[in-house]
Amino acid sequence: MSAQSPSALTKTLREFCAGLLDEGRVDVVVGFGRGTLPLRSTPVFARNPDDASRLIFDATCENNLSVFVPKLKDKRIAVVAKGCDSRWLNQYILERQTEGERLYVIGVRCQGVIDRKKLDAYLGSRRLLEGRLEEIRGQGECGEGLEGEGAGGTGGVEGAGGVKGAEGVEGARPGPGVSVSDGHIKWHLEGNDAEGRPWAASLDFEDLLSDSCKVCVKKGPVYADVVIGENGETVKGNGETAKGPEREPSFDDVKEVEGASIEERWKAFRSEVSKCIRCYACRQACPGCYCKECFVDRSAPRWIGGSDDETDTMVFHLMRAMHLAGRCVDCGACVRACPMGVDLGLLNRKLQKDGWVLFHHIAGFEREGKPLFGTFLPDDPNDFIL
């Protein structure tokens, strides 16, 4: 992102996917296309080379596309995958929901995606008619973000391919994408206000960034058949998966809440879930919620009631989070899908923290073996058992 505009990536993406489809190497490419509203994307299912011209990739690509994999009947599926999408693709293989051979992972290095609710909060009564990312080219500062990646512009890509430097990259520096938070990329917004007068504004990239992206531990794919870099270059993957996160996960937000009294936490949880209308957009947006029948929908036995009763809603949220324990990759797709602004992220991240602190486990980095909750070792920590 630091040196060239995202359209270089998009251009290569289109050409590459058209080629894949033309050669019949995959039956469908699941990717993103331009949405119908400013700063919105929409999932695209490209099944012939022409469809590939609709593909894009940029910071508006907010969905976790791996969610579509279990639903697709196509024999061979290519997925345009950010770090978190690729982690769920791994997780699907680990959980035996699909075979690795069926998937072709087109990795893209992601700088983070937009949270539309933050945009709405900013807009207030203003209407947004146009929005785009603008690169503010600095002189020399860009180099900073590339340090430690070794090979300049492509360094991040090699790392992202799952070989070199994929794990333990220079502490907290997530790679080239970081330059955006140094103020090199801005959201340019335009529209009219409640009285019809035009306005325009420029916001820092971080201002509209999804919370989960701020703490992302792997901006590039953990496994990829090919990686398309920010400058539009393609690098073949080597068929290996990254060994671990590229920076130590931080759980400051969780720790802050853990510091509060049990009454305060209870109050905060109640007020958070009180917004929920039980539309299940969070569940449907999550790749992990692939159960044929969700516990909330079950009628015999009936686990929870169907009304907006507070207790039932709390049970839904606790159970949903627990069912994702050791599996959630913190992609934030659930949070972004929620129309009511319920912050599901905190519960998700509490469980991730427990996984990390107790078992040094972080989901989505393995294609083989057993899921966290599928393993039991006699010396597992068990202090929490009363």
Next chain:
Amino acid sequence: MAALKITKMALNSVLALMSERWDVFVPSPSPAPGGPSGFRLFEPRPMPAPGKPGPSERDSSVNRQTCDEDTLWNGTGQGGQKGRDRENHLPEERLPQFLRRVLTVKPLKELFFPRSEPILGYCVDGAFGGNGDGTGVSVFMPEGVLPGKPRVVFGARPCDAASLTVLDRVFADEAYPDDFYISRRKNTIIVGLGCNVPAPTCFCPATGGDPFGTAGLDVLAYDLPALDGDGSSQGHYLMKAVTREGEALLGFLSEAHLGEGPSESDERACMALEERARKAIAAGLPADTQSLGRVLGGIFNHPYWATLHEKCLGCAACTYLCPTCHCFDISEEPDPGASRSGGESPKGGPERPRLTGVRVRNWDSCMFPIFTLHTSGHNPRPTGLERVRQRVMHKFYYFPENFGAVACVGCGRCVKYCPVNLDIREVISHIAALGGTGVAESISA
């Protein structure tokens, strides 16, 4: 009283006065950053003691200072908990500012057809009669189900009000009148607020609506911007009565000297606002929806549905937030008050509820896989294809066939909140185009 003009600074006093006679509902600041979430009860502030600065003076200073959207945003963005709380407890002074945001997240239907509504209570331990010998079942109407105090809604958008005329066809149908809905409709006066600048997702004219439409409204208010020398810092609301109930409401306000009649220039300003809004919204409209049924009737098996549904996640964001969607499911729930405290029940009910339950009517959605799941395990709408098709067919074909109106008012909520940007306006235009190619006729033939 046919029309009344109040200053925006007086809005709080007007609502407070109304609160003496009605329960007043206003669009509520969002629980999330990003606009009002629904309608909430207006809580009047205590009036200042005589001699203290009057409400309008106090309001004006607050309003001037919070007029800038950036002030509202500061500290509320970033997804911070503190920020959210702040938005949640926005003072009433900021209401005129909030009213300019186009739509609440949750639609107006919630005040008439709530998310969950107890429709029956029962007690199975012999209390309250039962068999008369301490055993048996008693059935009662939960308290608080049928509204007591009459209500006023202030600030509903014309599309939301129009949605009530759609819901009326279902719930106020002569053959199957729904007492719960009807009683709420009857005791609610709706003051609408015309849309000076429609949102980019608005398409009411394609469904027969208008940014200043009056369907379903008792009063339509115009948001008149402040003009130099008109003595207001924020401008005025000009309220025009649509129904007799609306006239009575305005009469009540004018008796309290809370406004004045409009001048001729005010009337011209209203016309100008209407024209500007119509021109603005005309730019991005999809095809007109009122003749879509003709096409839809012929494309039940068209391959279009297979591509359309593919990205749909199957949630209920589009249907729960839709002001015209009216599907419900009835479930039996334990009375939460009874089970927790053994004392008084918040959902209504007897004083000594034990072993009691409530029958609750909940919103349901045709986008859920279990919506049409039969007891046998068979599901006539087994995949997303049938479900997305149902949503479109119902809104633009079945409903018009059965009730003579499209079941969409063009509010754009489903456009805005769909997590995958499945845009109903695009669907409408695609279908219209299918009709144009004659595909509908050829398929049905």
